Amino acid sequence: MRDTPAPGMAAEPLVRVSALSKRYATQAGEDIHALEDVSIDLVDGEFVAVLGPSGCGKTTLLKILAGIELHDHGEVLFKGKPFNGAQTGTGVVFQTPVLLPWLTVLQNVVLPIRVLGLSLPQGTARARELLELVGLKGFENKYPVELSGGMQQRAAIVRGLIHDPRILLMDEPFGALDALTRERMNVELQRIWLVNKKTVFFITHSVSEAAFLADRVIVMSPRPGTIVDEVKVPFARPRDIDLTSSADFGRLTTHLRHKLGSHESAHD
Ligand SMILES: Nc1ncnc2c1ncn2[C@@H]1O[C@H](COP(=O)(O)OP(=O)(O)OP(=O)(O)O)[C@@H](O)[C@H]1O
Ligand SMILES: [Mg+2]
Structure with missing residues (x-):
């Protein structure tokens, strides 16, 4: 039996992991x-x-x-x-950026939008904003191989954020x-x-x-x-x-x- 947090303003954790093995x-x-x-x-x-x-x-x-x-x-x-x-x-960013080499930065970043069937025009607009936020404005149409490791990782972070995950x-x-x-x-x-x-x-x-x-x-x-x-x-x-x-x-x-x-x- 586990305590259920009180409703209302009580700080219920977003995620609770208990006694996991x-x-x-x-x-x-x-x-x-x-x-x-x-x-x-x-x-x-x-x-x-x-x-x-x-x-x-x-x-x-x-x-x-x-x-x-x-x-x-x-x-x-x-x-x-x-x-x-x-x-x-959830959005996940792995140790290696795992961008798909045959897709451009923008196409890589909007992949979760396509997979989840969300609005592509909205997703693309958000991708452009986020890419600007991480300093990748102007690199939308480049391929991963044309980016440094740090730039690829920033693109991977944008991909992790693109569908607006809570976590x-x-x-x-x-x-x-x-x-x-x-x-x-x-x-x-x-x-x-x-x-x-x-x-x-x-x-x-x-x-x-x-x-x-x-x-x-x-x-x-x-x-x-x-x-x-x-x-x-x-x-x-x-x-x-x-x-x-x-x-x-x-x-x-x-x-x-x-x-x-x-x-x-x-x-x-
Ligand atoms: N699919 C799997 N099948 C069998 N053993 C696995 C599997 N995945 C992980 N393990 C084993 O479980 C243990 C924990 O692995 P895990 O990858 O979670 O460790 P980690 O803390 O992330 O390590 P690192 O810091 O090196 O990335 C390791 O001993 C690993 O060999
Ligand atoms: Mg590990």
Whole structure:
């Protein structure tokens, strides 16, 4: 039996993940215990970052939230109702931009509009606005190969936002970028988020990226992934990249590194 949040102004989480667990059976007959007893609430408009060692089940959790992987036990509720299957309420940005090479930037970005059968003229107008917002005005008719990695990733972010999802799920979206581009993308993403105010679930290996971007950072243990810590990030927004050299920021990242253990300590 689970408490039902009171109706009205009570802050019901947009997404509630309770006691989630997941095992994979591999083709070799192994039993991989990926997630154990994971519970997370995502509040509407909140930016949540997830840190955890490689293989601890972060992508598995994101796929369950996206409706592209099933869980074994526990419950995922969206606005208090069971969450079933892929749905229009989520946008996903993967680690690699996965743009289709034979489509232009604009055609790639409006793909979810076509797949979901939404209005193409409206979707195209929104695509142009969002592409301008991420600095890709003038690149609408280019092909992915003509763009840098960072530009492709920005196009992929626009594609994740194009159908106006309530939740944006991002799986290490900047993992493949060089440090400077990554920093710029962090500032850019914060700007986009401040304009759009989506609920963001952001997976990263970078402690400083998590602390810079998030309202709340969740730290996971090695596999089977469980939550070992949850930290509220107190810094005011908009955050400037200089924040990352402040003593308060240093204390927070030291704490997060400590919670992560030795696995990620040398990362950034
Ligand atoms: N389809 C699958 N079949 C079998 N095992 C899987 C499958 N997908 C993931 N796994 C295993 O489940 C565990 C968790 O994988 P997952 O991809 O969720 O980890 P992760 O935290 O995202 O790792 P990384 O940080 O390296 O991306 C790993 O041990 C992985 O090998
Ligand atoms: Mg992963």
